Amino acid sequence: MTTATIRTSERAHPSATLDAVIPFVGRALLSAIFLMSVLGKIQAPAGTIGYIASAGLPFPEVAYALAVLIELVGGLGLLVGYRTRIAAGALAIYTLVAAIGFHSNLADLNQFIHFFKNVAMTGGLLQVVAFGAGAFSIDAYLRGR
Numbered sequence: 001m002t003t004a005t006i007r008t009s010e011r012a013h014p015s016a017t018l019d020a021v022i023p024f025v026g027r028a029l030l031s032a033i034f035l036m037s038v039l040g041k042i043q044a045p046a047g048t049i050g051y052i053a054s055a056g057l058p059f060p061e062v063a064y065a066l067a068v069l070i071e072l073v074g075g076l077g078l079l080v081g082y083r084t085r086i087a088a089g090a091l092a093i094y095t096l097v098a099a100i101g102f103h104s105n106l107a108d109l110n111q112f113i114h115f116f117k118n119v120a121m122t123g124g125l126l127q128v129v130a131f132g133a134g135a136f137s138i139d140a141y142l143r144g145r
């Protein structure tokens with residue numbers, strides 16, 4: 001049996017349960033970083049606003065409010081699978097902007113790691129944009145009605 005035969009036979013009998021569960025688990029893991037981050041921002045608004053200001057970004061109070069809104073609404077939308085492609089797209093843009101705005105000093109190893117963590121997260125979010133929420137989502141429920 002060749003490798004191509006094995007791969008073909010593996011997909012010949014897909015597991016509907018795995019095909020439904022895996023996208024949900026992926027969405028939950030991606031959303032966790034945004035939901036945990038927004039909790040930190042809400043608990044320490046002055047510190048977050050100060051950090052935004054120290055990065056030289058304009059209107060740190062407005063940027064703080066936008067960050068809270070995007071992380072909360074986008075994170076929850078991603079978690080429950082509601083308007084998932086829009087939520088993932090918004091979070092992908094936000095994450096890439098955060099990488100550039102806060103982690104662009106690639107000579108610093110810590111910033112280098114954070115920058116590419118954000119780039120990798122953007123890639124995962126773009127996968128959600130491309131393939132949708134999956135079966136365990138509000139989007140799938142609304143499509144089936």
